[in-house]
Amino acid sequence: MTMQTLPQPYTTAALIRAMAPVDVVIDSFLREQIIVTSQSCESCDVYCAGGEHKMSPWSVPSQSRFASLIASISTANCASFDFDWTSCKFLPSQRYISKLVTQYIIRMEKEADTYNAVVELEDDHLVSLVYHLSMYRSTIVPDPCSSCFLTFQVPITMVSNEVKSTKIVYQYSGDHSGNEGDFLQIRTFPYHNDVGLKLWEAGACLAEYLIQYPEVIRAKNVMELGAGVGLTGLVAAVCGGCGEGARSVHMTDYTQATLENLRFNADVNAEWLKKRGVDVRNVSIGFLEWGDLGDCKQNDGLEIRQSVTNSGSTTALLNADVLLAADVVYDIHCIPDLVCTVNRFLSCGNSLENKKALFATTYRNKTTFDLFENELEKRGILCDYIPKQLQEGLPSIFPCYFNQQHADVRLCCMKLVV
Numbered sequence: 313m314t315m316q317t318l319p320q321p322y323t324t325a326a327l328i329r330a331m332a333p334v335d336v337v338i339d340s341f342l343r344e345q346i347i348v349t350s351q352s353c354e355s356c357d358v359y360c361a362g363g364e365h366k367m368s369p370w371s372v373p374s375q376s377r378f379a380s381l382i383a384s385i386s387t388a389n390c391a392s393f394d395f396d397w398t399s400c401k402f403l404p405s406q407r408y409i410s411k412l413v414t415q416y417i418i419r420m421e422k423e424a425d426t427y428n429a430v431v432e433l434e435d436d437h438l439v440s441l442v443y444h445l446s447m448y449r450s451t452i453v454p455d456p457c458s459s460c461f462l463t464f465q466v467p468i469t470m471v472s473n474e475v476k477s478t479k480i481v482y483q484y485s486g487d488h489s490g491n492e493g494d495f496l497q498i499r500t501f502p503y504h505n506d507v508g509l510k511l512w513e514a515g516a517c518l519a520e521y522l523i524q525y526p527e528v529i530r531a532k533n534v535m536e537l538g539a540g541v542g543l544t545g546l547v548a549a550v551c552g553g554c555g556e557g558a559r560s561v562h563m564t565d566y567t568q569a570t571l572e573n574l575r576f577n578a579d580v581n582a583e584w585l586k587k588r589g590v591d592v593r594n595v596s597i598g599f600l601e602w603g604d605l606g607d608c609k610q611n612d613g614l615e616i617r618q619s620v621t622n623s624g625s626t627t628a629l630l631n632a633d634v635l636l637a638a639d640v641v642y643d644i645h646c647i648p649d650l651v652c653t654v655n656r657f658l659s660c661g662n663s664l665e666n667k668k669a670l671f672a673t674t675y676r677n678k679t680t681f682d683l684f685e686n687e688l689e690k691r692g693i694l695c696d697y698i699p700k701q702l703q704e705g706l707p708s709i710f711p712c713y714f715n716q717q718h719a720d721v722r723l724c725c726m727k728l729v730v
């Protein structure tokens with residue numbers, strides 16, 4: 313019996329359509345690049361290393377070819393990179409494409425040395441593709457049918473005038489007759505894998521702390537990192553009694569799905585905010601991805617070099633008096649970027665001595681926490697943990713089901729060491 317001849321080997325494009333393992337696809341693409349580059353040795357595809365010509369399958373034109381290949385398979389419109397995944401048929405999954413591009417970048421960084429050349433992500437098309445995919449990670453607008461609402465009765469804390477500070481009286485407004493604006497309503501997607509679409513215990517705990525100690529944010533410009541479903545930020549806007557919450561609240565996050573849901577939750581609670589004396593124009597939402605937000609220096613005014621994507625939120629960050637963040641210490645890879653953002657907040661803008669960051673962190677992993685604390689120390693940020701007894705005395709206002717105990721949450725206040 314004669315062996316059946318194998319069909320022509322798959323091209324890289326065909327492998328992608330078959331959703332072959334990503335390394336197999338990348339190997340195939342690199343093989344194709346070596347052929348292309350050896351045919352065009354005189355062109356810019358050649359790296360010179362010690363007088364010897366070495367072809368790099370990672371060169372800029374090659375990166376460009378990779379970007380075009382992905383674009384041509386993912387969408388008909390590769391020129392604008394305006395992906396419309398939903399209208400495309402018979403395509404590999406978006407998650408697979410994301411994985412493929414991520415692995416391509418990882419391999420590029422790892423294998424750079426082989427070609428004795430500095431290899432970086434340089435091609436503009438590939439850069440926009442990576443950016444687009446990172447934004448798209450969670451842009452599949454979650455199906456509202458898989459959402460649910462958490463409805464809370466949030467007390468307004470009234471500080472008794474006679475005793476001036478200590479006596480706090482909780483006043484609840486509204487009954488369950490369903491009047492608009494009586495309750496704080498938070499839309500969540502409990503089964504979605506975007507962490508920003510759920511409410512986390514640390515977010516609830518930080519909100520409870522603000523209700524108990526509203527003076528921390530009263531009449532302050534407040535900014536929130538990783539705001540998720542928005543409970544903490546919305547509570548910050550009102551707590552302290554009618555019209556006496558924060559002066560302004562800017563809630564930020566970075567995935568599109570989270571930002572859309574955050575906007576929805578702010579809109580749905582507009583009446584709740586208004587009934588509590590909040591001017592809704594002072595509650596805003598913006599994109600902010602942790603990391604280096606550009607240089608800033610202070611002369612007469614504030615000079616900021618903003619990245620396009622973070623603009624608006626960068627200004628809010630620098631102008632804020634208080635930075636809030638709940639359950640943002642969990643991904644070890646993001647810690648340096650997170651601390652870099654906290655440091656930017658504490659060290660730029662006006663009245664540096666009054667700036668503070670209030671974090672509620674859920675303790676899950678020692679290595680992650682050690683890194684967080686080391687990064688803070690390296691940047692001269694002092695982290696004061698709020699005493700346990702004080703935390704245990706907080707009122708339980710958000711009695712929903714959480715994965716972890718309130719006791720796993722640590723509240724801390726950060727300042728720059730002067």
Ligand SMILES: C[S@@+](CC[C@H](N)C(=O)[O-])C[C@H]1O[C@@H](n2cnc3c(N)ncnc32)[C@H](O)[C@@H]1O
Binds near residue numbers: 539566567639
């Ligand atoms: C565990 S959730 C906490 C959400 C909310 N603060 C709470 O406590 O319910 C972490 C949040 O941080 C956001 N996040 C994670 N990495 C980020 C990054 N690199 N830049 C900006 N936001 C990020 C996520 O989108 C998510 O909303």
